[in-house]
Amino acid sequence: MNVKTAPFGGVAVLLSLACMLNPTLVSAQAKDPVQLISEADANGDGTVSWSEVVSMRMKTFGRLDRNKDGFIAASDRPRGAFGARFDEAFTNVKSQFDANGDNRVSRTEMLDAPAPVFDRADTNGDRSLSAKEMAALRSTTKKK
Numbered sequence: 191m192n193v194k195t196a197p198f199g200g201v202a203v204l205l206s207l208a209c210m211l212n213p214t215l216v217s218a219q220a221k222d223p224v225q226l227i228s229e230a231d232a233n234g235d236g237t238v239s240w241s242e243v244v245s246m247r248m249k250t251f252g253r254l255d256r257n258k259d260g261f262i263a264a265s266d267r268p269r270g271a272f273g274a275r276f277d278e279a280f281t282n283v284k285s286q287f288d289a290n291g292d293n294r295v296s297r298t299e300m301l302d303a304p305a306p307v308f309d310r311a312d313t314n315g316d317r318s319l320s321a322k323e324m325a326a327l328r329s330t331t332k333k334k
């Protein structure tokens with residue numbers, strides 16, 4: 191084995207290329223639902239309210255519905271380098287929110303969609319995840 195044939199760390203470059211070319215691989219790592227829910231805590235008070243989840247969905251929707259026609263669809267795909275990023279997000283959003291299977295996600299589909307992770311974590315059913323409920327959620331999903 192001759193290490194000198196790969197002076198620029200050829201293996202690492204190949205690996206990162208493979209990740210870029212394989213969006214499903216990347217999204218499988220990036221879309222941890224627990225992490226997503228933690229990010230919904232917009233006011234940083236340690237609890238995640240349902241309205242924070244909804245406003246996060248609104249934000250995602252606004253970002254992906256680039257042509258502002260009220261649907262996230264293939265027509266929103268940007269040209270150039272961001273196309274692949276869009277595809278990744280679109281695939282993800284579609285698998286979660288395209289309830290009627292028409293290959294696009296309407297605002298209603300996104301906002302009215304159930305949130306199984308949220309519901310499961312909300313053990314006292316007050317439509318809000320307290321710091322304690324968040325901690326419980328993290329610890330149950332951590333162990334495999």
Ligand SMILES: [Ca+2]
Binds near residue numbers: 235242
């Ligand atoms: Ca909050």
Ligand SMILES: [Ca+2]
Binds near residue numbers: 254255257259261263
């Ligand atoms: Ca659109």
Ligand SMILES: [Ca+2]
Binds near residue numbers: 292295296
């Ligand atoms: Ca749809």
